[in-house]
Amino acid sequence: MNIGFIGLGVMGHPMAEHLIDAGHTLHLSRVKEASQHLLTKGGIAAPSAKAVAEASEVIILMLPDTPDVETVLFGEDGVVSGLSKGKLVVDMSSISPASTKGFARRIEALDCDYLDAPVSGGEVGAKAASLTIMVGGKQEAFDRAKPLFEKMGKNITLVGGVGDGQTAKVANQIIVGLTIEAVSEALLFAKCAGADPAKVRAALMGGFAASRILEVHGERMIRQAFEPGFRIRLHRKDLRLAIDAAGALNLSLPNTAATQQLMNAAIANGDGERDHSALIRTLELLAGGPR
Amino acid sequence: MNIGFIGLGVMGHPMAEHLIDAGHTLHLSRVKEASQHLLTKGGIAAPSAKAVAEASEVIILMLPDTPDVETVLFGEDGVVSGLSKGKLVVDMSSISPASTKGFARRIEALDCDYLDAPVSGGEVGAKAASLTIMVGGKQEAFDRAKPLFEKMGKNITLVGGVGDGQTAKVANQIIVGLTIEAVSEALLFAKCAGADPAKVRAALMGGFAASRILEVHGERMIRQAFEPGFRIRLHRKDLRLAIDAAGALNLSLPNTAATQQLMNAAIANGDGERDHSALIRTLELLAGGPR
Numbered sequence: 001m002n003i004g005f006i007g008l009g010v011m012g013h014p015m016a017e018h019l020i021d022a023g024h025t026l027h028l029s030r031v032k033e034a035s036q037h038l039l040t041k042g043g044i045a046a047p048s049a050k051a052v053a054e055a056s057e058v059i060i061l062m063l064p065d066t067p068d069v070e071t072v073l074f075g076e077d078g079v080v081s082g083l084s085k086g087k088l089v090v091d092m093s094s095i096s097p098a099s100t101k102g103f104a105r106r107i108e109a110l111d112c113d114y115l116d117a118p119v120s121g122g123e124v125g126a127k128a129a130s131l132t133i134m135v136g137g138k139q140e141a142f143d144r145a146k147p148l149f150e151k152m153g154k155n156i157t158l159v160g161g162v163g164d165g166q167t168a169k170v171a172n173q174i175i176v177g178l179t180i181e182a183v184s185e186a187l188l189f190a191k192c193a194g195a196d197p198a199k200v201r202a203a204l205m206g207g208f209a210a211s212r213i214l215e216v217h218g219e220r221m222i223r224q225a226f227e228p229g230f231r232i233r234l235h236r237k238d239l240r241l242a243i244d245a246a247g248a249l250n251l252s253l254p255n256t257a258a259t260q261q262l263m264n265a266a267i268a269n270g271d272g273e274r275d276h277s278a279l280i281r282t283l284e285l286l287a288g289g290p291r
Numbered sequence: 292m293n294i295g296f297i298g299l300g301v302m303g304h305p306m307a308e309h310l311i312d313a314g315h316t317l318h319l320s321r322v323k324e325a326s327q328h329l330l331t332k333g334g335i336a337a338p339s340a341k342a343v344a345e346a347s348e349v350i351i352l353m354l355p356d357t358p359d360v361e362t363v364l365f366g367e368d369g370v371v372s373g374l375s376k377g378k379l380v381v382d383m384s385s386i387s388p389a390s391t392k393g394f395a396r397r398i399e400a401l402d403c404d405y406l407d408a409p410v411s412g413g414e415v416g417a418k419a420a421s422l423t424i425m426v427g428g429k430q431e432a433f434d435r436a437k438p439l440f441e442k443m444g445k446n447i448t449l450v451g452g453v454g455d456g457q458t459a460k461v462a463n464q465i466i467v468g469l470t471i472e473a474v475s476e477a478l479l480f481a482k483c484a485g486a487d488p489a490k491v492r493a494a495l496m497g498g499f500a501a502s503r504i505l506e507v508h509g510e511r512m513i514r515q516a517f518e519p520g521f522r523i524r525l526h527r528k529d530l531r532l533a534i535d536a537a538g539a540l541n542l543s544l545p546n547t548a549a550t551q552q553l554m555n556a557a558i559a560n561g562d563g564e565r566d567h568s569a570l571i572r573t574l575e576l577l578a579g580g581p582r
Contacts (some may be wrong), residue, residue, distance in 0.1 A: 023449065053509040078496045093319040097484055120498045131526035132498035136486075155497030157490065159410045168494045171486075175500040178546070182469030185544045186462035189533065193388055195427075195455040195462075199448065203459045205421035207411045208448030211502030215415070242480065247484045252577040253476045255469070263546070286543040 002027065003148070004056035006049055006072055006079070007093065011119070012062035014126045015092070015152045016043070022151045027055045041063040049073075053082030056144065059089050065237060066095040073103060078267045085111040090145055092133075093105075094118040094173075095240055097166040098248060100136070104162040113141040114162055118169035119153060130154045134172070136165035170245060173238035174256050177276065181214040184280035187221055191291050200221050201248045217277035229275030236263040236272075293318065293440070297340055297363055297370070297460035298384065299326040302410070303353035305417045307334070309442045318346045319497070332359035340364075344373030347500070349436065350380050356528060357386040364394060366413030374404040381436055383424075385409040385464075387532055388457035391427070395453040404432040405453055410444060411467075413521045421445045427456035428434035430533065461536060464529035465547050470504040472550045478512055478536060482582050490511050508568035527554040527563075 004027045005016040013035050020026050028035070029052045039045060046052045049072050053059050059079055063069050067092055073079045079089060090106050091100065091114070104114035115137035119199045123129040131153035135142055142158045142255075149156045159168045186209075190200040202216045204210070220226060239260040246253045266272065267283040274281075284290050295318045296307040311317050317334045319326070325340040331334055337343045340363050344350050350370055354360050360382055364370045370380060380398050382391065382405070395405035406428035409553050416422040422444035426433055428522045433449045440447045450459045477500075492509045493500070511517060530551040537544045550570075552553040557563065565572075575581050 001441050038451050057394065062343050076513030117434060120500075132494070134491075134494045141561040152363060155494070157494035159490045159494050160486050163484075164490075167481050167484040167486040168491045170484075171481045171491050172495050174477040174480060175470075175473050175495065175502075175505065177396070179466075179470050179500070179502065179562075182466050182473065185547055186465040188381055189465060189537060189540075189542060189544065190462045192542050193454075193461075195451050195458040199371060199450045200351065200425075200459045200462050203425045203446070203448035203450050204466065208503050208507070209411075209463045209470070211466075211470065211504070213438045213502070214466065216499070230499050245484060246480060247482075250579065251480060251483050253480065254549050256476055258545050258549055283543065288541065 001025070001058065002060035004052035004057045006030070006052060006059070007062035008032065008038070009062065009064070011126045013033055013038070014063060017041070018129050018151045020147060027052045043076070046130070048077035049079045049243050050077040050082035053079045053087065057087060058148065059087065060095055061089070061091045065093070066099050067256040069093050069095050069103065070099070074106070080107070080110065083107070083110050083112050086143055088113040088115065088144060090115045091115050092117045092119055094169050094238060094241070095166060097163045097170060097245055100166045101163040104137070113138065113144070115141050115145055116163060116165040117145070117149065118165055120169065120172050125153070134159050134165045134168035136160055136162050136167070170238065170242045173235065174242050174253070176213065177213055177235055177239055177259050178255050180217050180276050180279055181255070182260065183218045184221065184283050187218060188283050188287065188291065192287065202276050220275060220277040222282045226274040226278040226281070228273065229277065231273055232263050232266045232276050232278060233272035235276045236260060236267065239263065258268070292316070292333070292349065293347045295343035296349035296353070297321070297350070298353035299323065300331070300353065300355070301414050302345045302478055304329070304415045304517040306353060306443045307507055309420050310333070311440060315516050317528070318343045336473065336557055338366040338571060340370045341368040341373035344370045344378065348378060349439065350378065351385055352380070352382045354384040356384070357390050360384050360386050360394065365397070371398070371401065374398070374401050374403050379404040379406065379435060381406045381408050381431055383408045383410055385460050385529060385532070386457060388461060388536055391457045392454040399530040404429065404435070406432050407454060408436070409441065409456055411460065411463050412444070416444070425450050425456045425459035426449070427451055427453050427458070443449055448459045461533045464526065464543070467504065468530055468550050469546050470502055471508050472546070472553065474505050474509045475560050475574050477510065478509060479571055479578065479582065483578065509567060511568040512571045517562075517565040517572070519564065522564055523557045523567050523569060524563035525555050526567045527551060527558065530554065548561065
């Protein structure tokens with residue numbers, strides 16, 4: 001299948017490579033040095049998002065934030081200028097649910113389909129093709145894209161209509177961020193009270209405190225091993241999406257707001273490029289320094 | 292073995308019963324109507340905590356809060372007045388880690404042993420003998436009590452010295468409370484944004500947001516089924532232990548503090564006797580009412 005792929009960053013690069021490896025013809029825009037070998041594997045460089053859309057049946061986007069998606073879709077020589085009836089746009093970026101609904105309406109008005117399909121699982125999941133993919137859109141469009149999703153991920157769910165994939169991703173990032181913060185408070189408390197955090201973590205893993213975060217990120221906190229993983233800077237962006245959407249809904253999310261503020265402090269103290277488990281370092285600062 | 296058991300509430304009653312069923316002779320104080328059948332099963336009513344301690348090799352406490360333990364141990368006709376060299380006091384209540392260290396010193400000064408061994412798993416775990424038991428104290432004392440713990444629980448860990456069991460329990464309650472709050476914010480966000488929270492929960496269960504809380508309490512939130520389980524009123528007490536201890540340590544626990552405040556609001560709005568998953572109702576109130 002002719003597939004367009006726009007956004008060859010840390011996540012997009014391995015995702016595109018899986019599709020090439022599966023035998024698809026990939027049309028790529030803005031190929032940088034790090035992604036040159038996608039061309040040697042058969043990927044085709046296109047001069048613009050428009051050219052990508054003209055050459056492709058399905059156009060996949062994997063971009064940093066809402067304005068990037070808007071520009072690539074609707075800017076000069078953007079995707080929409082290369083679309084024709086029946087094409088499918090799949091946005092796998094993590095962006096605003098409300099903006100997504102607007103983008104989808106404009107794409108669907110051209111007799112094309114739109115899916116939002118943000119992922120979780122990070123760079124490791126992208127490389128291992130084990131991403132969790134949360135999809136919003138029509139069933140037929142989902143069925144059409146599913147064989148492609150299966151080359152990139154494992155837990156693939158059609159959550160609901162357009163935008164609901166992004167809503168699920170925001171919900172995911174709320175839970176992950178706040179659980180990391182919770183585990184940070186608990187393990188730091190244990191340490192300051194004189195207990196061994198490693199033993200406390202082990203004692204808690206069998207009960208209701210058990211989570212993937214306590215397992216994976218709790219272990220990182222104890223080892224003080226904060227190479228990413230998923231960066232605090234990016235997680236702050238995802239909590240901004242939550243807070244912005246909550247503002248539009250008049251919805252109060254007190255701990256999401258507080259955790260976003262802690263991430264501001266983490267970034268101010270030089271931890272923006274560390275794994276989000278490094279949030280415990282910010283709580284240590286508040287407690288007078290490393291423990 | 293002659294065992295004393297003081298505190299035959301919702302938790303203590305089934306725990307004591309497991310020990311009787313295992314063939315031990317239980318000396319009980321303050322037996323109320325609900326626990327009469329422990330006597331018909333062979334339990335022996337004693338007139339005071341002192342009498343319980345005189346008759347028993349190991350004395351187990353399962354009481355509501357720190358002052359209750361202090362009174363039963365050191366009050367008039369309390370446990371200490373009935374202790375003699377070599378006896379073991381096991382406090383399975385959830386109380387202050389710092390007070391626990393003081394209580395232990397006073398008991399150990401009488402040539403007796405002390406363990407703190409708070410549990411998690413609630414009434415269901417107490418009845419099923421599947422409690423998680425977090426123990427602080429000396430290895431020899433732990434080895435002595437372990438066969439008894441094994442009649443009441445499953446995940447039994449010696450976390451460290453005296454007080455560290457209580458510290459682990461507080462850490463547990465921080466994580467459980469804050470994760471419930473996180474799942475509440477996420478599922479309410481999903482609902483308000485127009486997605487189906489049940490589908491969002493299902494999509495998230497495969498990734499880093501996965502936890503026992505998302506599994507069990509998330510499902511309760513979606514069904515709006517808030518019969519306890521573990522009551523918000525009791526969880527607020529456990530977060531008070533965290534906040535009190537953190538104050539003494541000059542440790543800032545922002546989300547524990549905020550979640551405790553939400554529990555105040557939950558209780559003010561009549562949800563104190565509901566399961567802690569009902570915290571989502573308080574966030575709904577903040578958002579203008581039930582959704």
